[in-house]
Structure formats: C-alpha cells, structure tokens
Amino acid sequence: MPLNRETERLFAYHEATKHSYASLRAVRHTLDWANMPEPFRHYEGTPVVDLPADPPPPLTPALDILLGAPPPPDPEESTAVFLSRLFFYSCSISATKLVRSTGYRYSLRVNPSSGNLHPTEFHFAARGLAGWKDGLYHYRPSAHMAELRATGNWNERLTRSSAPLALVLTTIAWREAWKYRSRAYRYCLLDAGHAWQSVALAARALGCRAQARGHFADQQVAETLGVSDEWPLLVIEIDHPASPSPGGRAEWFGGRPNRLSEELVEYPLIDAIHASSALDAEDPPVHSAAPVPGRTGPIALPPPVSASRAFGETVRQRRSALDFQGGDRTITFAQLATLLAAGFRPFHADFGEGLVRAYLYVHRVDGLEPGLYRHDAPSGTLELLRPGDQRLWAAALSLGQDLAANSCVTFSLVADLPRAAALHGTRGYRYAHFEAGAIGHRFYLAAEAMGFQSTGIGAFYDDDVHAYLGLRPGEGQVVYHFASGYAVRDDRLQPQE
Ligand SMILES: Cc1cc2nc3c(=O)[nH]c(=O)nc-3n(C[C@H](O)[C@H](O)[C@H](O)COP(=O)(O)O)c2cc1C
Structure with a gap:
C-alpha cells in the first residue's frame, strides 16, 4: 500500500516504538523511583467545592447500560449529587493496595491505567446547572472535590454544542513516559479511551447522553483550560437538564499546578507524534x-x-x-x-x-x-x-x-x-x-x-x-x-x- x-x-512513531526481543535487550532502563511523577494533580490556591460523599450507586444492571437503553434521569437529583455520582462512578479512587514487605500503600481508581500511573486528568465546564456555579473546574480524585479554576461561561469555548456540561480529558505524557519511555504515548491514548468510556457509561447510567469530540484545535483548548504540561485529548459533551444562563462574571483563578517530579526527562518522539497529530482552528472537520x-x-x-x-x-x-x-x-x-x-x-x-x-x-x-x-x-x-x-x-x-x-x-x-x-x-x-x-x-x-x-x-x-x-x-x-x-x-x- x-x-x-x-x-x-504516523507509522514512523509506531514503528520506532515497537517491542521486539532485540529492542527490549538493546537498552537497559531502570526506574528512577525518586523521580516518579506524582499521580495526583492539584491546582493549588483555587477555591474547592466538596462533592457529596458516598453518592447513591446507579442500580441499573451494568449489562443493560452496556447493551440496552439508558434509564431516565432522576428529576429530583441536585446538581451536586449528579456531579458527585458522575465522577465517583467513573474516575474516583475505588481501592487501596498495601505492599506488606515495604508498608507502601497506593490507590487504584474506577478507571484502569497502564502501570497505574494515571496520565489522564478530568476538567469540566458547567453552565446553567441548577444550584451550581457556572465555571471551569478540575476534578481532584484524591479528595473527590472540584477545584474551581474560573467562573463564567467556558462551555462555548470548549464545545460546538449547547451542552451544559463538557468534560475535557487531558493527558500528562510524562507520567507514563517515566516508566514506558517513548512507547508511553500509545498508553496515554489507550488510557484516554478507557477514561472516555468510563465517563460516557457513568453518564448513561445517570440517564444522560455523552458525545465525544476528538476533533478540536489543540492549542485553543489548552489555552482555554490554562494548562501547560497537560495535553487535551478528548472533549465529552454531556446532555443534562439545564436552564439558559448568561454565565455571570468571568473571574480567573487558575491555580498553581503542583510539580509532579524533580526532573522531567524529554522524549522527543512523543513530542513529535503529539505535535504532528495536533489540529489548528482552521482545519476542516473529520470525515465520518x-x-x-x-x-x-x-x-x-x-x-x-x-x-x-x-x-x-x-x-x-x-x-x-x-x-x-x-x-x-x-x-x-x-x-x-x-x-x-x-x-x-x-x-x-x-x-x-x-x-x-x-x-x-x-x-x-x-x-x-x-x-x-x-x-x-x-x-x-x-x-x-x-x-x-x-x-x-x-x-x-x-x-x-x-x-x-x-x-x-x-x-x-x-x-x-x-x-x-x-x-x-x-x-x-x-x-x-x-x-x-x-x-x-x-x-x-x-x-x-x-x-x-x-x-x-x-x-x-x-x-x-x-x-x-x-x-x-x-x-x-x-x-x-x-x-x-x-x-x-x-x-x-x-x-x-
Ligand atoms: C492501556 C493499559 C495497558 C496495560 N498493560 C498491562 C500489562 O501489559 N500487563 C499487566 O499486567 N497489566 C496491564 N494493565 C493493567 C494495569 O496495570 C492496571 O489497570 C493498573 O494497575 C490499575 O489497576 P486496576 O485496573 O485494578 O485499577 C494495563 C492497563 C491499561 C489501561
């Protein structure tokens, strides 16, 4: 062909990151444990909003959510409970493991991740959701909280629809590259695929439709989110009952992203494939x-x-x-x-x-x-x-x-x-x-x-x-x-x- x-x-990156018997033995890679990236991102200094603890579990059989029609949304449910359920059943901490020999304890989440390194971060923009301040948020899984990074209407900048709730999944490639080196970009993308379905199915279990968008102008979405070491990969628009909202005053808090490692090792192959798969605002929409x-x-x-x-x-x-x-x-x-x-x-x-x-x-x-x-x-x-x-x-x-x-x-x-x-x-x-x-x-x-x-x-x-x-x-x-x-x-x- x-x-x-x-x-x-596309093939140049894929070929260069293939495993073979020889490639695995050609370079010795030892993990630098002291420099392991922190698996939790915080935007320090932002106002935080508690999400209600232990939100009620969606009771519809999981196979019905995967194969059948979704249940109707609960009209009585508050926005805070809805958002708490959405995140609790898609990307929160769900278990802990203890390594007895060392006493080391670490957490696992609802969404799986290669090496449990969790490169995916979850941001969301809310507009017109009853009882919830319009704005741009980052989900903090370590505490099941939302960090308010800005008030106002951010949905229009992030979506092409009138969806009142839009999640943006970003990836921090360094978290995976620390262990998997240049091949790590593949794992970031696979992890994002898992995270997308985790969110989409939780939304479905709560009676909402989720539409994913992979085709957006990367730089513009990154600038809107105010992120630097996070690369936006997917926007998920969630259709939830909302009322029209002018969005209110836009106030930017942003917050300081926590440092993940002492040292960041560059992987030029990852930067190159990510840059070559980026889109500008003028790019035409995808073929179906x-x-x-x-x-x-x-x-x-x-x-x-x-x-x-x-x-x-x-x-x-x-x-x-x-x-x-x-x-x-x-x-x-x-x-x-x-x-x-x-x-x-x-x-x-x-x-x-x-x-x-x-x-x-x-x-x-x-x-x-x-x-x-x-x-x-x-x-x-x-x-x-x-x-x-x-x-x-x-x-x-x-x-x-x-x-x-x-x-x-x-x-x-x-x-x-x-x-x-x-x-x-x-x-x-x-x-x-x-x-x-x-x-x-x-x-x-x-x-x-x-x-x-x-x-x-x-x-x-x-x-x-x-x-x-x-x-x-x-x-x-x-x-x-x-x-x-x-x-x-x-x-x-x-x-x-
Ligand atoms: C993209 C991807 C690749 C993975 N590759 C391996 C693998 O090669 N071998 C393995 O034992 N586990 C693999 N895993 C499983 C992860 O180690 C596991 O998801 C992680 O430790 C978190 O545990 P949990 O899935 O129970 O939450 C992979 C998971 C994902 C999402």
Missing part, C-alpha cells in the same frame, strides 16, 4: 468513518446473556487481574459473545468507529474449540484461523506475561492505521487508540458484570503478533492486548473504608 505523508508520520467492509465468517455468535449486577457496584469493584487461575474453569460462548457485543457497540464520537478489529486466542470457552479466531463485528461472526491450543503463543506474544495464557480468552486488538490516516490524517493515530481503549473498557465492565475479570495488556511483540496473525504489511497493526478469565486472589487489596 503506498504511504502518503500523514501515514508515514464508514464501517469496515464486512466479511462474513462461518461461526455465528450467540445472543448476549443478561446479568443483574448493578452498574454502580460493577464499576467500583472492577479490578485488573494480576493473573488468572488457569485450570478447568471456563466461560460460556454466550458470555464471550456478550463481551464482543458490548465492546463493538457503536460509539457516540465525531471520529466514528470501525478502525479496530479483534483476534481471539480462545483457551477455555464452553462451546467453542480452542484456537485463534478473527472477529467480524458487522456480521457478528467469528472465523477460525488456527485450531488448537493457543496458550503458549498468547503469553509469548504478550511479552511472556502468563496472564495471557491463564485467561479463558485473550484478544489482540488490531487497528487499520492506513485507513485511520486516510480518514483523519495523523490525528487518526489518536482515534485508533481511543477506540481500542474504549473497547477494552467495555470488556472490563462486561466481564465484571458476568462474574469474571480482565486485564488490559499494553506490552506485546508487535511484529511477531502480526506474523502469527498472518497480517501482511499494511493489513493492520496490533495496538492493544486484553485478557479475560477468573482472577487469582490479590492479597494486596485492602478493604475500602
């Missing part, structure tokens, strides 16, 4: 993504199952498995079909969907023989590519991580990057990863709702995966691995007070 300039740029041309595979997926576990409980109990139990425990073919139905349901985003498809390493699924399969979302079918035990391959390709073999099923999510570039230019690199992260997030929640667990896997030998899947150059690039099964017990998890 001939490469144009945009595709070349047509679905991938369908190929009908021979194995029809059964209809999804139902499960009663409530959304609120599901999202707060979600945890990544350290490893899976292996052994004889299986999931059913219908449960696997439910994961796929949830993961590949259309998204509400200006960049569409259909850039990513799943390949499956089926280890222990009742009613489906072990083997390597390709999923075709438009026709809802699977195609068997290689029969037989895939455990060794799944683990070996996932950088030797056992959890990819001990799961019931492991996925390679493969993105059509030339198509992403043809539709969206270099910006398409972001969108392919957002989509993969979003699919992974829905897999996490669907599995948890059905009583088993998952783990996102960002580390894999890229070109070995392509060779094993039989992908010729230009046919697709693996962007994410994901495993689901029955988690082993994690003794570090502490009960939440």
Whole structure:
C-alpha cells in the first residue's frame, strides 16, 4: 500500500516504538523511583467545592447500560449529587493496595491505567446547572472535590454544542513516559479511551447522553483550560437538564499546578507524534468513518446473556487481574459473545468507529474449540484461523506475561492505521487508540458484570503478533492486548473504608 505523508508520520512513531526481543535487550532502563511523577494533580490556591460523599450507586444492571437503553434521569437529583455520582462512578479512587514487605500503600481508581500511573486528568465546564456555579473546574480524585479554576461561561469555548456540561480529558505524557519511555504515548491514548468510556457509561447510567469530540484545535483548548504540561485529548459533551444562563462574571483563578517530579526527562518522539497529530482552528472537520467492509465468517455468535449486577457496584469493584487461575474453569460462548457485543457497540464520537478489529486466542470457552479466531463485528461472526491450543503463543506474544495464557480468552486488538490516516490524517493515530481503549473498557465492565475479570495488556511483540496473525504489511497493526478469565486472589487489596 503506498504511504502518503500523514501515514508515514504516523507509522514512523509506531514503528520506532515497537517491542521486539532485540529492542527490549538493546537498552537497559531502570526506574528512577525518586523521580516518579506524582499521580495526583492539584491546582493549588483555587477555591474547592466538596462533592457529596458516598453518592447513591446507579442500580441499573451494568449489562443493560452496556447493551440496552439508558434509564431516565432522576428529576429530583441536585446538581451536586449528579456531579458527585458522575465522577465517583467513573474516575474516583475505588481501592487501596498495601505492599506488606515495604508498608507502601497506593490507590487504584474506577478507571484502569497502564502501570497505574494515571496520565489522564478530568476538567469540566458547567453552565446553567441548577444550584451550581457556572465555571471551569478540575476534578481532584484524591479528595473527590472540584477545584474551581474560573467562573463564567467556558462551555462555548470548549464545545460546538449547547451542552451544559463538557468534560475535557487531558493527558500528562510524562507520567507514563517515566516508566514506558517513548512507547508511553500509545498508553496515554489507550488510557484516554478507557477514561472516555468510563465517563460516557457513568453518564448513561445517570440517564444522560455523552458525545465525544476528538476533533478540536489543540492549542485553543489548552489555552482555554490554562494548562501547560497537560495535553487535551478528548472533549465529552454531556446532555443534562439545564436552564439558559448568561454565565455571570468571568473571574480567573487558575491555580498553581503542583510539580509532579524533580526532573522531567524529554522524549522527543512523543513530542513529535503529539505535535504532528495536533489540529489548528482552521482545519476542516473529520470525515465520518464508514464501517469496515464486512466479511462474513462461518461461526455465528450467540445472543448476549443478561446479568443483574448493578452498574454502580460493577464499576467500583472492577479490578485488573494480576493473573488468572488457569485450570478447568471456563466461560460460556454466550458470555464471550456478550463481551464482543458490548465492546463493538457503536460509539457516540465525531471520529466514528470501525478502525479496530479483534483476534481471539480462545483457551477455555464452553462451546467453542480452542484456537485463534478473527472477529467480524458487522456480521457478528467469528472465523477460525488456527485450531488448537493457543496458550503458549498468547503469553509469548504478550511479552511472556502468563496472564495471557491463564485467561479463558485473550484478544489482540488490531487497528487499520492506513485507513485511520486516510480518514483523519495523523490525528487518526489518536482515534485508533481511543477506540481500542474504549473497547477494552467495555470488556472490563462486561466481564465484571458476568462474574469474571480482565486485564488490559499494553506490552506485546508487535511484529511477531502480526506474523502469527498472518497480517501482511499494511493489513493492520496490533495496538492493544486484553485478557479475560477468573482472577487469582490479590492479597494486596485492602478493604475500602
Ligand atoms: C492501556 C493499559 C495497558 C496495560 N498493560 C498491562 C500489562 O501489559 N500487563 C499487566 O499486567 N497489566 C496491564 N494493565 C493493567 C494495569 O496495570 C492496571 O489497570 C493498573 O494497575 C490499575 O489497576 P486496576 O485496573 O485494578 O485499577 C494495563 C492497563 C491499561 C489501561
């Protein structure tokens, strides 16, 4: 396939950050623990607004939120409670782990994150929400509070709609680069995809529609937010009942961003791919993504199952498995079909969907023989590519991580990057990863709702995966691995007070 300039740029970063047996052994990287970036951002000196503690959990079954129609909004609910629920069930702290040997304690959140480093920050603009001051806020997950960074009407500058609530997800690439170096930008994008779905599904559980926008002028949004080391990646417009509001007096507090590390190490490849996927205000809107041309595979997926576990409980109990139990425990073919139905349901985003498809390493699924399969979302079918035990391959390709073999099923999510570039230019690199992260997030929640667990896997030998899947150059690039099964017990998890 001939490469144009945009595709070349996008591939240059992707190629340069591939893992291979040789690349992992070529450079030794030891983690500088003393310089580990602080996982919580605060804007010091801003007025803070408490969000009500322990907000009521959304009780609709999580699978209904993933696969069915949303419940109606609660007309009696105050804005403070609504915002508290939105953040509590999408990105707040939900667990603590204790490393007994060192006494080190750290927190985990509702949204997962590569290395638990949490590069994503959540800002929001509110306008006309009853009993809530119009303004620009930053969510502080460490205390479940909102920092008021400015009063007035900021929504119009951040959205193209009249949405009374707009979240802007930014990323702090250094947080991930500290550990993952140049490859970290991929993880920032995947994390943003998870965070987007975490917010969108919580909004849905509260009866609101969430529309994501990836296509905006980067500099203008960054300037509006008054951020420097945070890069805006996604704007999420949330449709919530509101009254027209003139916005009141605009007063800027801003606040001082806390310093995250003593020293910041530069990663020029990350700066370059981020800059080359940035847009100016004058750029035309994106093309809408047509679905991938369908190929009908021979194995029809059964209809999804139902499960009663409530959304609120599901999202707060979600945890990544350290490893899976292996052994004889299986999931059913219908449960696997439910994961796929949830993961590949259309998204509400200006960049569409259909850039990513799943390949499956089926280890222990009742009613489906072990083997390597390709999923075709438009026709809802699977195609068997290689029969037989895939455990060794799944683990070996996932950088030797056992959890990819001990799961019931492991996925390679493969993105059509030339198509992403043809539709969206270099910006398409972001969108392919957002989509993969979003699919992974829905897999996490669907599995948890059905009583088993998952783990996102960002580390894999890229070109070995392509060779094993039989992908010729230009046919697709693996962007994410994901495993689901029955988690082993994690003794570090502490009960939440
Ligand atoms: C994009 C992404 C990549 C990840 N890659 C790996 C991985 O390669 N291996 C692994 O064991 N866990 C991986 N994880 C799981 C994280 O370690 C986990 O989300 C984090 O420790 C927080 O734990 P929690 O998901 O229970 O909140 C990944 C998670 C994400 C979102």
